Amino acid sequence: MQHAPTIDPGHETSTGIDNRKLLMWLFLASEVLFFGGLIGTYLLYRNSSVAPPCPTDCVFDGVTYQGLFDIPFTSISAFVLLMSSVTMVLALAAIQRNNKRGLGIWLLATALLGMTFLAGQAFEFTEFYHEGLTLNTNLFGTTFFVLTGFHGAHVSVGVLLLVSMFIVSQRNDWTKEHSLNVELLGLYWHFVDIVWIVIFTLVYLIQT
Amino acid sequence: MSGAVIGQQRPTIGEALRRIRLEAATYHGVWSWIATVDHKRIGLMYGATAFVFFLVGGVEALIIRLQLARPDASLVDPDQFNRLFTMHGTTMVFLVVMPLSAAFFNLLVPLMIGARDVAFPRLNAFSYWVFLTGGLFMTASFFTGNPAGAFFEGHLGAPDGGWFGYAPLTSTQFSQGTGIDFWAFGLLILGVSSMAGGFNFIVTIINMRAPGMTLFRMPVFVWMTLATSFLIIFAMPIITVALFQLLFDRLFGGVFFSVADGGTPLLWQHMFWLFGHPEVYILILPAMGIVSEILPTFSRKPLFGYPFVVFSGLAIAFMSWGVWAHHMYTTGLGTTANAAFGVATILISVPTGIKIFNWLGTMWGGSIKINTPLLFSVGFIAMFTIGGLTGVMHSMVPSDYQQQDTYFVVAHFHQVLVGGALFGLFGGIYYWFPKFSGRLLNEKWGQLHFWTMFVGFNLTFQPMMILGLLGMPRRISSYSDGLGWGFWNMMATAGAFLIAFSVVAFIVNVVVSMRSRERVGGDPWDGRTLEWAIPSPPPAYNFATIPTVKALDDFWNTKYVENEAGIPVPVVADGANGDDEEDAGHGIHLPSPSVLPLIAALGPVFIATGFIYHGNPWLLPLIPVGAVTTLVGLYGWALEPVTE
Ligand SMILES: [Cu+2]
Numbered sequence: 001m002q003h004a005p006t007i008d009p010g011h012e013t014s015t016g017i018d019n020r021k022l023l024m025w026l027f028l029a030s031e032v033l034f035f036g037g038l039i040g041t042y043l044l045y046r047n048s049s050v051a052p053p054c055p056t057d058c059v060f061d062g063v064t065y066q067g068l069f070d071i072p073f074t075s076i077s078a079f080v081l082l083m084s085s086v087t088m089v090l091a092l093a094a095i096q097r098n099n100k101r102g103l104g105i106w107l108l109a110t111a112l113l114g115m116t117f118l119a120g121q122a123f124e125f126t127e128f129y130h131e132g133l134t135l136n137t138n139l140f141g142t143t144f145f146v147l148t149g150f151h152g153a154h155v156s157v158g159v160l161l162l163v164s165m166f167i168v169s170q171r172n173d174w175t176k177e178h179s180l181n182v183e184l185l186g187l188y189w190h191f192v193d194i195v196w197i198v199i200f201t202l203v204y205l206i207q208t
Numbered sequence: 209m210s211g212a213v214i215g216q217q218r219p220t221i222g223e224a225l226r227r228i229r230l231e232a233a234t235y236h237g238v239w240s241w242i243a244t245v246d247h248k249r250i251g252l253m254y255g256a257t258a259f260v261f262f263l264v265g266g267v268e269a270l271i272i273r274l275q276l277a278r279p280d281a282s283l284v285d286p287d288q289f290n291r292l293f294t295m296h297g298t299t300m301v302f303l304v305v306m307p308l309s310a311a312f313f314n315l316l317v318p319l320m321i322g323a324r325d326v327a328f329p330r331l332n333a334f335s336y337w338v339f340l341t342g343g344l345f346m347t348a349s350f351f352t353g354n355p356a357g358a359f360f361e362g363h364l365g366a367p368d369g370g371w372f373g374y375a376p377l378t379s380t381q382f383s384q385g386t387g388i389d390f391w392a393f394g395l396l397i398l399g400v401s402s403m404a405g406g407f408n409f410i411v412t413i414i415n416m417r418a419p420g421m422t423l424f425r426m427p428v429f430v431w432m433t434l435a436t437s438f439l440i441i442f443a444m445p446i447i448t449v450a451l452f453q454l455l456f457d458r459l460f461g462g463v464f465f466s467v468a469d470g471g472t473p474l475l476w477q478h479m480f481w482l483f484g485h486p487e488v489y490i491l492i493l494p495a496m497g498i499v500s501e502i503l504p505t506f507s508r509k510p511l512f513g514y515p516f517v518v519f520s521g522l523a524i525a526f527m528s529w530g531v532w533a534h535h536m537y538t539t540g541l542g543t544t545a546n547a548a549f550g551v552a553t554i555l556i557s558v559p560t561g562i563k564i565f566n567w568l569g570t571m572w573g574g575s576i577k578i579n580t581p582l583l584f585s586v587g588f589i590a591m592f593t594i595g596g597l598t599g600v601m602h603s604m605v606p607s608d609y610q611q612q613d614t615y616f617v618v619a620h621f622h623q624v625l626v627g628g629a630l631f632g633l634f635g636g637i638y639y640w641f642p643k644f645s646g647r648l649l650n651e652k653w654g655q656l657h658f659w660t661m662f663v664g665f666n667l668t669f670q671p672m673m674i675l676g677l678l679g680m681p682r683r684i685s686s687y688s689d690g691l692g693w694g695f696w697n698m699m700a701t702a703g704a705f706l707i708a709f710s711v712v713a714f715i716v717n718v719v720v721s722m723r724s725r726e727r728v729g730g731d732p733w734d735g736r737t738l739e740w741a742i743p744s745p746p747p748a749y750n751f752a753t754i755p756t757v758k759a760l761d762d763f764w765n766t767k768y769v770e771n772e773a774g775i776p777v778p779v780v781a782d783g784a785n786g787d788d789e790e791d792a793g794h795g796i797h798l799p800s801p802s803v804l805p806l807i808a809a810l811g812p813v814f815i816a817t818g819f820i821y822h823g824n825p826w827l828l829p830l831i832p833v834g835a836v837t838t839l840v841g842l843y844g845w846a847l848e849p850v851t852e
Contacts, residue, residue: 013415013416014414014415014416014417015415017414017415019327019328019411019415019416022415023327023328023408023411026407026410026411026441027407029441029442030403030407030441030442030445031445033442033445033446034445034446034448034449036445037446037448037449037450038449041449041453041464041475044475045470048470048471049469049470050468050469051469135456135460135461135462136461136463138463138469138470139464139470139471142456142457142463142464143464146452146453146456146462150452164843168847
């Protein structure tokens with residue numbers, strides 16, 4: 001999106017790095033701490049729940065409860081999000097070649113993949129809910145929903161920005177001059193994607 | 209970025225916003241402040257707002273001191289007492305010292321690095337408006353925190369969990385009403401403001417320096433702003449997570465801090481202090497930067513060991529991440545952890561000590577001019593040293609076991625935050641007041657202010673050291689006669705009122721000085737840094753021509769050269785203020801004023817109110833209302849052209 005004025009348009013910055021790009025990197029750096037706190041909390045409380053259900057099979061009072069995680073399903077939605085990073089790269093490549101139409105197509109593709117991921121998350125949350133897991137059921141419920149919920153919120157913001165950029169870019173004459181906007185949104189999108197890879201690995205795949 | 213307003217044929221939201229913005233651009237008076245994106249005006253608004261909150265936090269402190277002046281007092285009940293000390297701490301940290309520092313960042317950083325504004329002027333305005341709305345929201349909890357009407361029955365609704373908000377004191381079980389919710393949402397909102405400011409100042413300092421202004425030619429204050437900003441952008445996300453967890457527990461039945469569900473309240477303490485200790489340096493580094501500017505000017509010598517001051521500041525910022533558990537020795541972390549954090553804490557006092565010696569070295573052999581800014585700076589060094597030394601005492605685990613939760617700790621942190629941070633900030637106000645008002649603050653009132661504050665400060669907090677050693681616990685609303693605490697408490701209360709008197713003297717000083725007809729030029733103190741090279745008050749565009757910097761203390765070097773004996777002698781042709789003619793600013797493009805940052809900043813308090821009262825069908829819709837307000841503000845902001 002277009003924001004962030006430099007006082008002297010065209011005036012070189014001290015480092016040569018664009019102000020907005022530096023801002024985005026700093027923002028993402030602080031986001032690392034945000035997700036670090038959430039993921040850290042999840043890991044701290046892993047296997048600490050005093051009531052079922054659990055992410056994997058667990059036993060309470062001699063009764064075995066089936067684990068909730070559906071790794072194949074979540075692997076597919078993780079793959080979808082991963083692919084959306086590819087389409088994001090293609091969007092940037094398109095506008096760098098002055099291809100406004102290509103930009104539009106790939107932005108839309110990225111947004112659709114993001115929405116598919118969100119739909120997968122909504123489905124997963126509903127499934128868990130029907131199997132008895134809510135925010136207040138146990139530590140697993142609280143930490144899981146808050147962590148993945150905040151990640152989902154970040155994806156939603158990304159989708160909103162992708163759609164907005166699609167509209168603005170197609171209604172105006174975007175050329176490679178505008179590629180920085182796409183690059184910045186790309187940075188954000190890749191970051192959110194990477195965070196999911198970390199969450200998927202630490203929360204879903206590695207079970208101790 | 210032209211013509212990006214969506215749907216130009218029909219009047220749309222974008223069009224409507226554009227009209228509001230144009231209107232604001234043409235308005236004068238109040239509107240020109242509401243829509244301003246000028247870093248100097250934003251800085252002044254930060255300062256004025258923080259000062260009002262300072263009076264609020266001060267009144268809270270005076271009520272606390274009145275209550276504790278005598279044994280068995282009943283001016284306020286224990287419940288009200290809890291709310292008062294919680295709000296006193298929260299207000300002074302988040303609504304006074306941090307925004308006062310932000311005021312100085314805003315006023316000074318662009319001038320000191322030779323820039324026309326910060327990197328993101330509208331983001332800067334947004335930071336201020338979010339701070340204002342968040343601060344008002346937090347303070348409103350006095351009236352709104354309890355169920356409607358309760359206030360009029362003599363019950364304040366403010367948060368009651370301490371500024372540290374330890375779990376499980378903040379759980380719905382132990383803190384009914386909505387005070388804690390206001391506190392948590394208030395801190396979240398204020399965090400947005402701080403982080404936006406942090407990003408902005410890092411980018412500004414890294415990217416907006418004038419030609420030749422290399423990093424090691426930057427004034428120490430700019431370095432300290434940079435270090436503080438990095439601390440802010442990395443510390444705030446951690447408290448943000450903790451506050452969200454608290455709110456999920458309180459509002460939606462989460463179990464993050466619930467022991468019955470297998471959770472641990474210590475999680476909160478770890479998160480809070482992982483934020484909280486860097487926060488301590490967020491509060492003190494700006495004041496250290498200010499003092500590092502004042503001392504060289506009035507000693508008429510360069511700062512002694514500039515690289516050491518810079519690197520020790522960076523070392524402090526870096527090491528502040530590895531000491532948080534010194535707040536948690538008595539929670540049972542174990543001997544190894546306690547020893548490790550004890551050693552780290554002792555080590556962090558080394559760079560602090562280096563700074564103190566550098567300040568002393570700066571004054572050593574200088575031709576010192578004693579006036580109010582210098583007095584506050586020297587007062588800062590003396591009081592901060594005592595505060596630092598008592599801090600070293602706390603780093604020793606066995607010693608800390610003894611002092612934990614006593615008034616000794618209260619004395620310690622007021623020693624660094626009042627005797628340190630606040631003295632430094634007041635010194636800065638006296639030093640830079642002429643730059644932004646064109647008038648000197650009155651020296652007689654200034655010295656009265658300093659001396660009454662200095663005596664009052666010591667009379668308040670040194671007795672607290674004794675009280676702590678006598679075993680008086682923190683956060684008690686009254687104590688029995690016969691414990692031997694009455695005398696020292698009475699002294700502390702007398703001291704607190706002397707501080708209040710000194711603040712009145714300061715207010716009188718500002719009023720008297722603003723009415724004075726005497727004006728000063730651009731460089732009343734014979735300063736060393738770039739801000740003194742331009743007129744007072746500076747024109748909107750700051751520098752008619754962007755300066756080219758050739759050395760550290762470049763402005764000084766344009767005025768003086770050293771003779772063979774190393775003594776500075778004035779350069780004969782003094783053209784210090786020559787290049788800023790009245791109409792020199794024509795043709796300089798400045799960012800246009802905008803009300804959109806303010807509109808975007810209004811949303812969060814609506815959203816927070818909606819969540820706090822989400823059981824109320826009338827207030828629940830405030831969530832979408834707030835979200836739409838902020839979205840409209842942000843989208844309008846993103847799509848509006850930057851300059852006319
Ligand atoms: Cu600490």
